Amino acid sequence: MNTPSSGDYPQSAALPSHLVWLQRMVWVLTLVMILGLITVVSVFVTRFPKPAQNEIALPTDLTLPEGITATAVTFGDGWIAVVDQGAQIIVFDATTMAEIGRLEITTAQ
Numbered sequence: 001m002n003t004p005s006s007g008d009y010p011q012s013a014a015l016p017s018h019l020v021w022l023q024r025m026v027w028v029l030t031l032v033m034i035l036g037l038i039t040v041v042s043v044f045v046t047r048f049p050k051p052a053q054n055e056i057a058l059p060t061d062l063t064l065p066e067g068i069t070a071t072a073v074t075f076g077d078g079w080i081a082v083v084d085q086g087a088q089i090i091v092f093d094a095t096t097m098a099e100i101g102r103l104e105i106t107t108a109q
Contacts, residue, residue, distance in 0.1 A: 058082070062097050065090070 072083040
């Protein structure tokens with residue numbers, strides 16, 4: 001039985017030109033995929049917002065009544081609404097920062 005040995009094949013045989021082209025294309029596409037993955041990961045890291053802070057950003061000239069801690073703020077056209085931990089909404093005038101009104105929040109039981 002005739003079995004091929006390593007001496008039967010030429011060691012320096014060049015690949016056909018279409019296989020060289022295919023090999024180069026595979027390398028180029030691999031590099032493009034790696035660069036694309038790096039780009040997507042960097043966009044996710046830089047563009048996603050940071051976790052929310054515990055402090056609410058109130059206007060500097062707005063003073064809340066004593067004992068009120070803001071949990072949310074909404075800016076409207078000419079008014080600012082502040083939701084506090086005591087289940088009420090306090091509405092302030094946006095120009096004078098004077099309290100316009102309060103609204104008690106009740107939940108269905």
